[in-house]
Amino acid sequence: MSKHQFQTEVNQLLHLIIHSLYSNKEIFLRELVSNASDALDKLKFLTYTDEKLRGISFDPRVDISFNEEEKTLTIADTGIGMDDQDLVENLGTIARSGTRSFIEALKGENKGDINMIGQFGVGFYSAFMVADRVRVVSRKAGEDTAWVWESEGKGEYGIEKGERDSQGTTVTIHLNDDGKEFAARWAIERVIKKYSNHIPFPIYLHFDEVKYDGEGKERTQTRERKTEKINDATALWRRPKTELKDEDYREFYRVISHDDEAPILHVHTQAEGTMDYTTLFYVPGKAPFDLYLSDFRSGVKLYVKRVFITDDDRDLLPTYLRFVRGIIDSEDLPLNVSREILQQNRVLAKIKAASVKKILAELQKLAGDAGKYADFYREFGKPIKEGLYQDYENRETLLELVRFKSTATQKSEFASLAEYKGRMKPDQKAIYYVTGESEDTLRQSPLLEMYRDKDVEVLIMDDEIDEIVIPSVGVYSELEFKSVNRSNSADELKTEKDRESEKELDPFIAKLKEILKDRVKDVKASTRLSDSPSCIVVDQDDPTVKMQSMLKAMGKFDFGEIKPVLEINPRHEIIRRLQKIEDQSLLEDASVILLEQAMLIEGIKIDNPATFVQRLNRLMEKAL
Ligand code: ADP
Numbered sequence: 187m188s189k190h191q192f193q194t195e196v197n198q199l200l201h202l203i204i205h206s207l208y209s210n211k212e213i214f215l216r217e218l219v220s221n222a223s224d225a226l227d228k229l230k231f232l233t234y235t236d237e238k239l240r241g242i243s244f245d246p247r248v249d250i251s252f253n254e255e256e257k258t259l260t261i262a263d264t265g266i267g268m269d270d271q272d273l274v275e276n277l278g279t280i281a282r283s284g285t286r287s288f289i290e291a292l293k294g295e296n297k298g299d300i301n302m303i304g305q306f307g308v309g310f311y312s313a314f315m316v317a318d319r320v321r322v323v324s325r326k327a328g329e330d331t332a333w334v335w336e337s338e339g340k341g342e343y344g345i346e347k348g349e350r351d352s353q354g355t356t357v358t359i360h361l362n363d364d365g366k367e368f369a370a371r372w373a374i375e376r377v378i379k380k381y382s383n384h385i386p387f388p389i390y391l392h393f394d395e396v397k398y399d400g401e402g403k404e405r406t407q408t409r410e411r412k413t414e415k416i417n418d419a420t421a422l423w424r425r426p427k428t429e430l431k432d433e434d435y436r437e438f439y440r441v442i443s444h445d446d447e448a449p450i451l452h453v454h455t456q457a458e459g460t461m462d463y464t465t466l467f468y469v470p471g472k473a474p475f476d477l478y479l480s481d482f483r484s485g486v487k488l489y490v491k492r493v494f495i496t497d498d499d500r501d502l503l504p505t506y507l508r509f510v511r512g513i514i515d516s517e518d519l520p521l522n523v524s525r526e527i528l529q530q531n532r533v534l535a536k537i538k539a540a541s542v543k544k545i546l547a548e549l550q551k552l553a554g555d556a557g558k559y560a561d562f563y564r565e566f567g568k569p570i571k572e573g574l575y576q577d578y579e580n581r582e583t584l585l586e587l588v589r590f591k592s593t594a595t596q597k598s599e600f601a602s603l604a605e606y607k608g609r610m611k612p613d614q615k616a617i618y619y620v621t622g623e624s625e626d627t628l629r630q631s632p633l634l635e636m637y638r639d640k641d642v643e644v645l646i647m648d649d650e651i652d653e654i655v656i657p658s659v660g661v662y663s664e665l666e667f668k669s670v671n672r673s674n675s676a677d678e679l680k681t682e683k684d685r686e687s688e689k690e691l692d693p694f695i696a697k698l699k700e701i702l703k704d705r706v707k708d709v710k711a712s713t714r715l716s717d718s719p720s721c722i723v724v725d726q727d728d729p730t731v732k733m734q735s736m737l738k739a740m741g742k743f744d745f746g747e748i749k750p751v752l753e754i755n756p757r758h759e760i761i762r763r764l765q766k767i768e769d770q771s772l773l774e775d776a777s778v779i780l781l782e783q784a785m786l787i788e789g790i791k792i793d794n795p796a797t798f799v800q801r802l803n804r805l806m807e808k809a810l
């Protein structure tokens with residue numbers, strides 16, 4: 187056997203690989219299977235393009251076997267193979283640059299992140315994580331001689347002539363203590379299923395099935411050699427769409443999502459041209475349990491040329507689409523791109539942008555069926571609303587996709603903004619909405635009285651996220667969103683007569699302001715009310731009551747106390763009579779009650795219920 191020295195970089199790399207402990211050492215199998223698959227791909231191509239190889243018998247496959255006693259694992263392929271010179275070049279030197287940076291990365295901050303190894307074109311050496319010795323027997327397609335390459339990964343390797351029946355490569359790993367667990371049927375199957383299930387070539391596992399016959403002393407043991415295909419061998423998403431039935435899509439969804447329920451929809455895109463990629467996305471029927479957890483798992487797997495890269499990248503789609511399940515398979519990315527590279531990768535950024543548009547377009551189609559869309563929206567409405575402030579580029583589409591409860595719909599039913607626009611009064615210039623704790627209280631809120639009287643629709647927003655999203659959006663189709671919870675919001679709906687009657691209240695308002703000066707920011711007359719004597723709103727730029735309690739609960743902001751604006755109804759009987767009251771203590775009781783009852787309706791706790799009740803009782807005494 188002729189001895190050869192590894193190139194310096196290879197030596198350094200091997201030293202790191204052999205002497206560090208890696209958590210995901212199983213990836214060595216992914217790397218070797220991926221090499222086998224590459225070799226099959228290369229030969230496959232040559233059987234189409236190379237005259238000499240056109241006629242050879244080619245049964246593309248990967249065969250994995252193991253020996254538990256001897257602690258060996260063997261991966262064999264029928265691919266392109268290597269001659270002695272190829273072995274020296276490929277498994278002794280590193281042609282590509284970047285090895286140095288990989289070595290630095292292994293030593294440096296990403297200590298232990300062996301996962302990136304393939305990206306640097308040195309995946310083969312990962313075998314030394316689990317090996318005392320690696321033996322490669324290879325025969326190049328079209329040649330008669332086979333060659334052996336053998337090494338313990340310590341400075342040198344040997345090469346000699348060998349035997350192999352046909353073209354291809356056999357890699358035998360003599361497993362070390364860290365790797366001996368891989369000389370087992372289930373361990374191999376698990377890793378292959380995890381990383382290489384959709385390699386488009388069959389992977390066969392050879393194993394002994396042990397059978398027992400008879401009882402007691404008569405008991406005999408027989409071993410039978412078995413072979414089983416352990417991967418799908420077809421990348422479903424690569425098959426022509428016309429070949430795939432709904433059931434196929436459904437089955438594949440089950441595999442990638444572990445969800446037995448039917449998905450709401452799937453979108454399958456096979457793009458060719460300036461960029462070659464395939465995407466297959468699913469919208470699940472039910473929200474995943476971790477939808478609102480900060481450490482939610484990504485539902486999208488990335489493949490490069492059918493080789494699984496990662497299922498742990500949460501940036502493959504924008505966060506608001508985190509409920510989507512599926513795959514992205516790119517032809518244009520290098521195998522095993524690292525996380526850092528993924529984030530800045532322009533190819534991936536383009537695929538991502540196109541994918542978002544596709545998914546949103548599909549949801550728009552779904553919206554054509556109001557019933558189905560409502561089912562979708564009940565599960566995923568919140569994340570879609572998050573999109574309004576996360577995804578500026580698709581805001582127009584997202585505005586068509588969001589739904590809100592409304593004074594024009596039945597309880598719990600949704601309205602779209604387009605429907606709202608269609609129902610608007612001819613001179614109406616804004617979209618009105620009210621925010622608060624629950625749909626029920628909001629539907630009865632005094633804030634809505636004037637809108638009801640004038641038959642103006644108000645969107646009912648009882649979802650926490652609405653408070654953040656709607657102000658950030660500002661307009662829909664040139665219509666401004668206006669919060670009914672704010673003072674002045676109803677100004678443009680008022681008639682001249684309304685304004686006059688508000689004005690008449692000025693002297694009385696001065697008195698109220700004096701009495702309530704510590705508790706309110708302002709007192710205003712407001713014709714927005716009809717049945718109720720008073721209501722509270724927030725000043726134009728203050729956070730709404732709901733927003734204040736949300737932010738307080740998050741423990742992030744402390745505004746100090748934000749005082750509400752009290753609005754009183756000039757046409758209400760109580761207000762009319764109250765203006766004539768001379769008795770100062772009676773006026774005081776009534777004024778405070780006007781404020782506190784308005785707070786109660788808004789779901790705000792009053793600081794001192796006992797005083798409230800005392801005042802109420804004093805008033806009742808007078809009335810009875
Ligand atoms: P990469 O696969 O990124 O090129 P590897 O370290 O995994 O890097 O492999 C190095 C090279 O060794 C490959 O490019 C290929 O030329 C050769 N090689 C490895 N395994 C095989 C195999 N099973 N059949 C043919 N060539 C192989």
Ligand code: MG
Nearest residue numbers: 217221309310
């Ligand atoms: Mg490789």
